[in-house]
Amino acid sequence: MDLQDQLKNLFPDHSTEVSENETYQKSEIWLQDDPIICKYEKRKGKPITILEGYTGATEDFKKLTKELKQKFSVGGSFKYDRIIIQGDYRDKIMTILKEKGFNVKRVGG
Template identity: 80%
Template structure:
């Protein structure tokens, strides 16, 4: 008997909501224009910037969270831009292409 079965026995009236990440990923709006992937240095530290998403802000935040989680790096979402700490252009572009986005590399 695993933990799920034990919890069902203890709380038979509880209704478990199953919301997987796959369902959330499927709801992200795809666009025709490419997402721009740029590299910059701020205060001597490398960063990767993603911009140009025309869908809902919440979808872009979900995408930012997923990218940060997959790469195990820090970052933020500001002014409709995803800012990732470090130079991860190639990996981020591959993640976005696997999801079905058009991505354009800008700069060096």
């Protein structure tokens, strides 16, 4: 008897199937057709990564900002419809955004 069978015996009412409502809740952020531009700059000698070009709601972009800052444990901000992350995290940010379903375009270097 494996773990799945034991759990079914303990919780017979629980279903492991994913309903349609749950799949919509997983992708809360609106995905756009145009690519998000990911670029690198240096300000006062320190590297920053800038994401711009999101045409959805600003609340979704703010959620994405918070998630990226927590993921990399770095500072950053959301200003003028742009995400500014301290440090050069272009490659990591691009892979995360591609996993979420966004089109990402790397600009500059």
